[in-house]
Structures are given as structure tokens and as C-alpha cells.
Amino acid sequence: MFNVGSGIGRSIDEVVAALERALGTRVLVGRIEGRPFDVAYNVLDCGLASRELGWRARIEFGAGLASTIAWQRGTR
Numbered sequence: 001m002f003n004v005g006s007g008i009g010r011s012i013d014e015v016v017a018a019l020e021r022a023l024g025t026r027v028l029v030g031r032i033e034g035r036p037f038d039v040a041y042n043v044l045d046c047g048l049a050s051r052e053l054g055w056r057a058r059i060e061f062g063a064g065l066a067s068t069i070a071w072q073r074g075t076r
Contacts, residue, residue, distance in 0.1 A: 003044035006057040022066045 010018075020027050034040075049055040059067070
């Protein structure tokens with residue numbers, strides 16, 4: 001099993017801001033209190049995929065997000 005990602009952590013606020021930029025509109029966010037079992041911080045280690053497969057992320061997060069949105073909209 002391999003983790004696939006950038007290895008760079010982003011907060012929920014950073015992800016929401018990136019979505020708003022890519023969508024060109026505000027995103028309504030509802031916030032609730034964290035639960036005792038919620039993970040506070042998590043960044044995937046992609047080292048195994050890099051070592052075993054020679055894999056690395058090649059697309060910047062914002063560009064990948066914009067590409068995914070375009071695909072969802074059928075404009076890609």
C-alpha cells in the first residue's frame with residue numbers, strides 16, 4: 001500500500017481558501033467542535049512510493065484542484 005500526495009500538510013482553512021480561488025466564489029463552511037478521537041494533524045509520507053515506484057507529485061495543489069473542478073464541470 002502506498003500513500004500518494006505531496007507530503008505537504010494543509011489546514012482546512014488553506015484548503016477552503018484554495019477551493020474558493022479555484023471556484024471563484026465563497027464556500028459556506030460549517031464548523032463544529034472537534035471530537036476526542038479526531039486526528040489533529042496528518043501529513044502522508046509518500047517516501048515508500050518514491051523509493052519503490054520512483055513516484056513523486058508533479059502537479060501543484062492549486063493547479064490540481066482547478067483541473068479536478070474543470071473535469072467535474074466537464075470543461076476539461
